[in-house]
Amino acid sequence: MKTVKELEIELNGKPVSLYTLFNKNGMSVDITNYGAKIIRLMVPDKNGKFDDVVLAFDTLDEVIEKEIYFGAICGRFANRIKDGKFTLDGVNYQLPVNNGTNALHGGIHGYNEKAWTVKSVSQQELVLELFSPDGEEGYPGNLTVTATYILSDENEIKIHYEATTDKATIIGLTNHSYFNLRGAGNGTIKEHLLQLNADFYTVLDESFALTGEIRPVAETPFDFRQPTLVGKNIDDEAYVPGWGIDNNWCIRKYQAGELALAGYIYEPTSGRKMEC
Numbered sequence: 001m002k003t004v005k006e007l008e009i010e011l012n013g014k015p016v017s018l019y020t021l022f023n024k025n026g027m028s029v030d031i032t033n034y035g036a037k038i039i040r041l042m043v044p045d046k047n048g049k050f051d052d053v054v055l056a057f058d059t060l061d062e063v064i065e066k067e068i069y070f071g072a073i074c075g076r077f078a079n080r081i082k083d084g085k086f087t088l089d090g091v092n093y094q095l096p097v098n099n100g101t102n103a104l105h106g107g108i109h110g111y112n113e114k115a116w117t118v119k120s121v122s123q124q125e126l127v128l129e130l131f132s133p134d135g136e137e138g139y140p141g142n143l144t145v146t147a148t149y150i151l152s153d154e155n156e157i158k159i160h161y162e163a164t165t166d167k168a169t170i171i172g173l174t175n176h177s178y179f180n181l182r183g184a185g186n187g188t189i190k191e192h193l194l195q196l197n198a199d200f201y202t203v204l205d206e207s208f209a210l211t212g213e214i215r216p217v218a219e220t221p222f223d224f225r226q227p228t229l230v231g232k233n234i235d236d237e238a239y240v241p242g243w244g245i246d247n248n249w250c251i252r253k254y255q256a257g258e259l260a261l262a263g264y265i266y267e268p269t270s271g272r273k274m275e276c
Contacts, residue, residue, distance in 0.1 A: 009060060014115035016060065019126050021151040026050065029151050034063065035112040036128050036147050037071035038177050041157070046271025051183030053272065064113070069176040072112035073147055073161075074105040076132060076139045078174040079248070082209035088140070089168050095138035100207050105176070107137030111145070112176070124151045134167065141167035181267035181274060189267075190231030196224040196263035198249035208240070214250060222247065224263070 009016050011034060018039065022028040027050075030040040041054040056070050057063050063070070084095035084103035095103040105112065116128040125148065132143040143165045150158040161173045180189055201222040203213040217223040221236040234244050253260040266273040 011115045014117070016115050017118075019118070019121050021124050021126060021149065023124060023151050023153045023155070025153065025155060027151065027155050029149070029157060031126055031149055032060070032063070033116040033118050033128055034060065035068075035072040035114065036116050036130075036149075036175075037063065037073075037112070038149075038157075038175065039063070039071060041177075043155070043181075043272060051186070051270070053179055053181050053183060053274075055178040055180065055184050069105060069112055071175070071177045073173060074176050075111040075145065075171065075173045076106050076137065076143065077103075077170055077172045078105055078176070079172065080104050080207075080209045082205075082207070084138070086170060088170065091140075093138055093140065102207055102209050103138075109137065111173075116147070119146070124153075125149065139169055141165035141169035143169060143171070145173070147173075179265070179274065181265065181272040182270055188231075190229065190234065191268065192230045193227040193266045193268070194224050194230050194263065195227045195265075196249050197252045197261055198263070199225070199252060200250040202248040202250065204247065208246070210248070217249070222249070224249075227266070230265075 016032060016034045018030055018032050020028055020030050026044065028042045029038060031038055037056070038054055039056045040052045042050045043053050044050050054071060057066055080099060080102040081095060083101055084097040086093050096107050097103050098108045111130055114130055116130045119127040119129050128147045130145045132145065134140060134142045143163055146162045148160040152158060159175055163171055180186065181192060199217060200214045201217055203211045203215055205211050217225065221233040221238045239245055239247070251260065251262045262276045264273055264275040
């Protein structure tokens with residue numbers, strides 16, 4: 001059981017604590033401002049029994065020392081940048097590499113290990129802010145990021161990102177939570193049914209960076225256009241052995257300016273279903 005007391009410390013002079021949002025249905029989410037991480041997500045099953053469906057740790061020491069991306073907001077740029085290099089407005093930038101030959105999830109000290117400032121907190125909303133100075137991890141521009149977590153009465157977790165900069169930069173933020181809809185610690189996800197609204201996937205090179213090639217999913221283990229057991233494909237040689245599914249799909253999105261259903265995952269035992 002994670003408790004606020006276990007997470008009340010200071011990190012580089014900034015207070016770090018745990019904040020719990022809850023809705024009228026009894027669903028709740030625990031978020032720490034250390035890395036803007038989701039630590040616990042309590043969701044009912046088909047019988048009304050609540051379980052924690054995200055993977056995390058019970059103490060801040062474990063959060064810091066173990067899997068550093070569990071539940072975090074990754075930035076300034078999530079995923080891999082090949083060789084840590086990009087060009088913007090005619091300027092070449094070299095980022096520190098921290099994943100083989102690539103820059104991953106914002107670099108050596110990304111947003112996942114920063115103490116974010118708590119701007120406001122209420123029963124169903126938490127607003128966090130982070131300032132990233134020009135040149136941090138090699139990225140141009142003084143950047144201010146605001147991340148708003150909302151737990152709605154429709155059992156939605158909404159994450160709204162907003163950023164301002166004083167210089168052209170690149171930015172790609174994401175939340176890096178891992179889910180098990182059976183409940184954390186209750187076996188693997190191989191019996192989960194996954195459906196993705198994607199006709200194409202992106203090809204990775206030997207360093208797991210994008211090659212730029214896009215291939216159709218048809219007749220490949222990347223085809224999840226119909227609900228498919230994760231266990232059917234996860235150990236296929238098309239994926240990295242022992243690493244599982246860690247790939248990118250090109251989501252169908254026909255409505256400009258509107259959110260589109262990327263896909264869903266369903267766990268039959270609990271009856272829990274998560275849409276994205």
